[in-house]
Amino acid sequence: MNKILHKATTRGDANHGWLHSKHTFSFANYHNPERMNFGVLRVLNDDIVSGNMGFSTHPHKDMEIISIPLEGDLKHKDNMGNETVIKCGDIQVMSAGTGIMHSEYNNNPDQAVKFLQIWVFPNKKNVTPRYDQITLDVADRKNKMQQIVSPNVGDAGVWIHQDAWFNMTNLEKAKELTYHLNDSKRNGVYVFVLKGDVTVNNQSLNSRDGLGVWDTNHLNIKADSDTELLLMEVPMS
Template identity: 65%
Template sequence: MSKNTVLHKANTRGHANHGWLDSHHTFSFANYHDRERMNFGVLRVLNDDVVAGGMGFGTHPHNNMEIISIPLEGDLQHKDSMGNVAVISQGDVQVLSAGTGISHSEQNKNRDRAVKFLQIWVFPNKQNVTPRYDQIAIGDVEKRNELYQVLSPNPDDEGVWIHQDAWFFMGNLEAGISRNYHLHKPGNGIYVFVLEGSVSVDGQALDKRDGFGIWDVEDIEIKADTDAKVLVMEVPMELS
């Protein structure tokens, strides 16, 4: 099997600074368009957002998309057309299955500090499902120096679940620690996004906010070159 890879260095991402929102886009989004960076399989959006104190996204609609939010710092308040009102903070993972259609807003709960979070969109494998909201605290599954699951296709598994054959893992690894990741499903690929520190994935050196996609493999090795935090996203490479 001959592996394929794609490297997205942090400083090559799209960037939009609206004052209240400072956002970096790994894949094409809004006014940032790159035909070579539309998606990685069913992974459509990976936005690295910083929202100023007291500011946020007004109510806006979505449909037929799985939307995952992972706060990195601060507190993000969520309201949606299903009546959900919630706050997510560092250590939480939120999922919104937009399905037949939903509207929501996201606001920085604090006026005195920014909120930083990842906004991730995944194409679903089922269209027009009933909209659904869920959030979890991942502290119960977090394991130091291990990769721990935060998302899967299975409601009974650890983490949140989505309508797609995708698995997300996070890892807090001390320098020198190496861990193997074995794919759950043939034909899937893996996209590694570095949240903190430096790592090597199958020998490819990556720094903070770099992204590295690899497919046509059965497993990969992730080695922490410094103390590091990573997000590992396994997704189908073919759109359903």
């Protein structure tokens, strides 16, 4: 088993006033040649956007983009005709493919919105751009894994153009889980702690820490406090 630990305090920190973003991997003005990606996981941004502020219309190409709201409401608009609001419990995905234009704004005037912005390199380029959004029951991840992303149309969660599986779980203190990889020969798992304290394969983690693990077929997870986790299983090449 191989692993890499990214403590929360070592992330890139970009504070633009209206936007405060923590970058696990190199992004925009934060560049660290040793923190470019974990396999095909290219971007993991932990964003806070002030009320009535947001990202004006901008392009993307050949990237699978997943947004996970944690608090508040985020308004999305794109050139495919989609105009939606995503909130906690929703999962949004865009396959940028040949190219898309979109904007994202905090839908509330007096409350910050917090969300994760995740980019994954696709296994197919120049696909037809695509948008999808689903609402999940957060209660279904209590002390068990809830799949939110997969490579398979019709599977639980949203699907993307990559052999990747994302799961979320809310574990009560002292609860334990084992995560078995879908493809242990090709994939690794990046664990991101949303809240609380947890031990993963004997590695202690705290809120907003990240741990990448590969060359293993499973992860042993024990909650040291009430905790919320995001697990991203992705190809390592």
